[in-house]
Amino acid sequence: MLLRAALTSFRRGESLTAQPVSASVDVSLEHLAAYNAVCGFGLRDALPLTYPHVLGFPLQMRLMSGAGFPFPLPGLVHVANRITQSRPLALDEPLEITVSARDLRPHPQGTQVDVVTSVSGVWAGVSTYLRRTGGPAGSGGEPRRPAGSAVWRVPADIGRRYGAVSGDRNPIHLHPVSAKLFGFPRAIAHGMWTKARCLAALEGRLPESVTVDVRFKKPLLIPGRVEFSAHEDADGWEFAVWGKGPHLLGSAT
Template sequence: MTARTRTFTSAPSTLPLMLKAVLPALPVVGGLPGIRHQRGNEPDVVLERRGVRTDAAHLAAYREVCGFGPNPALPATYPHMAAFGLHLTLMTDTAFPFAPMGLVHLRNSITQLRPITADETFDVAVRAADLRPHPKGHLIDLVTDVSIGGDAVWREITTLFSRGRGGGAEVSTAPLHGVEAPDGAVQWKLPGDLGRRYGAVSGDRNPIHLYPLTAKAFGFPSNIAHGMWTKANCLATLQSRLPEAYTVDVEFQKPILLPSTVAFGSEKSGDTTTFGVVGVKKASTHLVGQVTPAA
C-alpha cells in the first residue's frame, strides 16, 4: 500500500505545535478524544515540503549559536531545521502512537551524500518508521530525506524512545553499542540561556530546554541543552576534518543541565572519527558519536 502524502507549501508554525504537544501530558485533558494518542503502528503518511530555500539571516543565526564558521555549504545538521516543523506535525497527530512530551531523543544519524550549498533549493520528506521493542519500552524512527532535482543528497534518522510496558529485547544492536567517549581537553562553558537561544533559531521550544522552572515541571532539576545543538557543536568543532560525504551517528546519554561546563574529545582510527561530550565536574557521558565515510 502506498503511503498517503501531505504536502506543505511553507514550514508549519512550531509554536502552536509545541502547545499541542503539551496537551496529552496534562491530567484529564490528555485522555480526551482528539487529544489522546492512539496505540498502534506508525502512521502511514509522508509529510513533504518542496522548493525549500535557505534564508541567509537564519543560516547566519544558526551558525553563530552552534559554532560553525563561514562555509559555502550548509552545516550537515542544518537541513534538520527545514524538517523540524514536519517532525512536530507528525508527532502531534493523534495517529502517532506516543505522546510527544513523553519521548526521549535517544539517537540521531545523518548521512550527507554531498554538501548542499546555501543557494540550492531542495525537497524534504518526513515519515515514521520501524516501531520496535526496547527493554524499557519502545523505539520509533523519524526518517527525513532531502533531495535536489530528484537525487538524494541527505538523510536523517531520529530515533525516539518511549518508556512503558510491553517492550522487549531490541531486535538489532544499537549502532554505537560499546563505543566510549574519548578523553578531551576542549571545554565548552554552556550558559543557562543556551536552550532559549537555540530554541529561538530552531523552533524547538520544548519547556525542558527553556527555564529551570519549566524543566522541573517535567522532572528535570534544571533546563537541559538540546541534543541537536550538542551534535551540531561537535560537528562545528570537527568541521575542518570532515569529508564531503559522510555519516555521523550519535547517541544521547545523560542530559546536559544548564549552565554547565563539558569537555569535548575526539580520536581518529582509519576512516572513523569517534567523539564525545563528557561532564567536567561529574565525568558523565552526555553524547558519544562517530563519523564514517558515506557508503
C-alpha cells in the same frame, strides 16, 4: 503546533500509520547565520551537516503531532540521531524535504520509533525516539572516558537561543522552572545542539560524503561545564561530550 503537541498527551495508540509529509524550502541566509552563531559553525558556501534537521523540524512536528503517530510528544526521549549525506547542500539550492516515520519496535524500557527526514535525495537524518513505559535501565556499564581535548562552558541560555533558531521550544530546554515540571533539576541542552557543537569543532576535517551517528546519553544540565574529545583513526572520527558521565557518544565515517 505546540498546542497540538500538548494535546497528544492523551494518545494511547499502539500502531504507526502516519503518512509522510513534504515541503519545498529555500534557505534564509539570516536564519542560517543565526544558527551558525549559536552552534559555532563558520560561514561557508555549504550548509552545516546538522542544519537540514532544523529545516525539517516543522514537518517533523506536523507528522508527530498528527494522526497516525502512536506516541504522545510530552515525555518522548530523543535517544539517537544518524545523519548521512552524499554531498554538501549548497546555500542557494532549493530543497525538497520529506519526513516519515518507520520501524516501531520494542525496547527494554518501552517502545522506539524512527523519524526520518530526507532532503533532495542527498541528505537523510534518522532520529530515534523512545517512549518509556518501564523496564530496567540498560546494562553493560559506562564506556571508558576518553581524554578531553577541549573544555566547553555551556551557558544557561543556550536552550532558549537554540530553541529560537531551531523551533524546538520544548519546556525542558527553556527555563529551570519549566524543566522541573518534567523532573529535571534545571534546564537541559538540546541533544541536536550538542551534536551540532561537536561537528562545528570538527568543521573542515570531515569528508563531504559522510555518516555521523550519535547516541544521546545523560542530559546536559545548563549551565554546565563539559569536556569534548575527538580522535581520528583509519575508519574516521570518534568523538564524545562528558560531564560527570557521558552526554553524547558519536562517530563520523
